Amino acid sequence: MNRALVLAGALVLLGCQGKVRGHPSEDPKRPDQHTRRDLDLSGEQEAFLAELAATADAQPNNFDALARSGLAHMDFTLAGVLRLRDRAEQDLEAAFALNPNDPLLNRSLGRFYNLRAVAGDDSKAQMQVRVYAALLGDADPATMDDASFVAYSFFMLGRILSEKTNGNKLAALRKVGQLEAELAARVQAQPDNIELRALAGNFAFFFAGNIPLDRQRRVADAVAYFEVLRARWADLRAGAKDPTHCPNTWENFMFELAEGYMVLERGADARVIYAELAVIREPRTRAKELIAHVAAERLRNFDAYVGEMRLMPPWPSDVSNCVVCHAWSSDVGLGSLYSVEDVRLSDVPSQAQYKPILGSLAPGRAGGEIAGRQRLPDAVAGLIERECSPCHFEAGEVAELLDLSDADAIERSAALIEARVSAGEMPPDRGLSGDDRAVIRAWATGLMND
Secondary structure, three states: OOHHHHHHHHHHHOOOOOOOOOOHHHOOOOHHHHOOOOOOOOHHHHHHHHHHHHHHHHOOOOHHHHHHHHHHHHHHHHOOOHHHHHHHHHHHHHHHHHOOOOHHHHHHHHHHOHHHHOOOOOOOHHHHHHHHHHHHOOOOHHHOOHHHHHHHHHHHHHHHHHHHHOOOHHHHHHHHHHHHHHHHHHHHHOOOOHHHHHHHHHHHHHHHHHOOOOHHHHHHHHHHHHHHHHHOHHHOOHHHHOOOOOOOHHHHHHHHHHHHHHHOOOHHHHHHHHHHHOOOOOOOOHHHHHHHHHHHHHHHOHHHHOOOHHHOOOOOHHHHHHHHHHOOOOOOOOOOOOOOOOOOHHHOOOOOOOOOOOOOOOOOOOOOOOEOHHHOOHHHHHHHHHHOHHHHOOOOOOOOOOOOOEHHHHHHOHHHHHHHHHOOOOOOOOOOOHHHHHHHHHHHHHHHHO
């Protein structure tokens, strides 16, 4: 076929998001397909958020009040309470308007917009570009550290969606090619970086499902990236597979890989993974229950899915990737699931475990002051209070394992703190910026050399 005609078709269809038309779950007679159940909040949790929101409303020019409320609502959203998303965005955007140069806020808000981006919602694409541009400045992607490059990749996704929204589809396609080339070059330069392969694979699957050009090649690329991820799962940083914070990462990634195998007609490889996913692993979450149910459905109707491109982009990552990895008892929507059988949420009674999230202050805002703070460099104390207090101060989820509310304990744990921070494992899912890691490294090195 003439490549110009293929490109023209791609430009016409670039605006489509998710599965192609004719997908069974688009049947308007089955509205339950599009329903989901949020994680229930206790009265105390509702009061906790209401107090933060009220303070933010009463102090619209107070950056800290807005950021604290926005980040807390973001935390709960990522835990599965998607009805809080708009409030989180409202407060975070207001804080950004007051101070567009706060790195923590920018990184958090930019990544939070990915909830929309991975589902093809481009309504916040231009805002995501602004936030990441403020965070990254004029840095060259080739010289960025890994955390900044991850931010850059989603900055590019925001630009792609923004170009598409403005009707500049050829420019959007060019940016897709640029990002794919940069991801491939980065993986080639760091072949042992498993997180980079996961990132590149997710983008390849996303583009395969949303751009009707080179789809087979993109699926093959994604599968190649994810095969290394599967083989070297033990090397994935601890924060990305933490059983408390990210209980569903393995199921999410492996289901994507199995769907990719099916598109490539590698049925034997897919069957092995579907069989693994059909057995629910501890801790039991709602996402695992639903993935197990769908994996069993795939096995029952196996031949119908071999070579089926409508599996792209893979459910459930195309719904809300971050929530799928983090959530415990909240549902994962089935609206984009391509399935032969009529799969409904009500088909899968839930016995999911519940993760308490009361009082888990949003990442990056202080939850107290370190006892004996004056013994520590102010920059180090500030980082630990801001980044570590939600989990490692009194009443935090892992305070019994590592209590960082006291200067003596912090100094005794300096080597461990430095190792986890340098590896990008702490804080979970985000890591610290390069500058903040340097602060921790210099402090810990000084202590160990004394």
